[in-house]
């Protein structure tokens with residue numbers, strides 16, 4: 001949970017719809033939004049990833065709707081958006097955090113393996129944005145897409161995720177232009193190496209942890225809280241003129257080409 005850098009009520013009265021909102025980085029973002037006044041709808045493929053998060057948010061005085069749905073399938077996502085908008089009356093903030101990842105060399109990766117990650121990350125992001133358009137247009141809401149820095153240079157064993165996240169960044173830019181006209185802001189966050197996340201467990205070989213840390217300009221791995229604070233800023237009124245940006249939260253890592261693999 002984010003420390004009290006921001007006023008407790010900056011998201012009072014807002015409704016946030018967060019995919020991948022049960023666990024990991026976007027799990028933290030969902031909790032931080034709730035702690036700053038937002039009502040939450042969280043979405044994940046697996047119900048068991050949602051229940052503890054819903055309980056946590058409710059025990060801390062928030063409201064949380066948990067919806068099991070797969071971002072790859074439009075009908076289920078359209079239904080999830082409708083459920084959230086029906087329950088809370090509107091949606092102000094959509095966070096696309098659902099993502100797939102594994103390490104695999106390009107010459108070992110199957111077409112379906114590549115396609116699966118692109119379907120979750122890129123098509124999933126589009127599906128959620130598209131399904132939320134009408135309700136966001138009404139609320140003059142906003143979208144926050146969780147990306148990565150893997151594709152800024154080239155990251156071995158990550159061709160599928162790099163391609164998928166490059167697509168996510170393109171979606172952020174395109175929609176910021178097309179939907180900015182409707183009063184919808186569309187931004188992204190590109191987290192670098194954030195400790196205690198599923199992505200890091202999958203990507204960083206334990207024997208490389210120390211060596212990798214020494215190459216991070218900020219001198220430490222990122223914390224989920226670092227991304228929470230960036231997200232709170234971007235969705236708050238303090239960022240009302242920021243549109244079409246993907247904010248890198250990586251302690252300066254990618255500039256040095258700090259690779260996790």
Ligand code: HXC
Nearest residue numbers: 099100101102103104110111112113116148192193198199
């Ligand atoms: C090679 C693999 C594989 C692996 C799956 N596949 N895992 N190929 N190595 N380790 C291939 C399968 O062989 C199959 O292709 C295809 O992918 C689909 O696999 P399924 O298991 O049927 O798919 P599904 O269950 O729908 O999803 C699998 C998954 C998902 C994408 C791996 O379980 C997943 O990603 N879970 C992790 C969630 C996660 O870590 N989220 C955080 C992301 S972090 P074939 O050809 O055999 O049919 C992130 C940040 C990155 O994105 C940046 C960090 C710095």
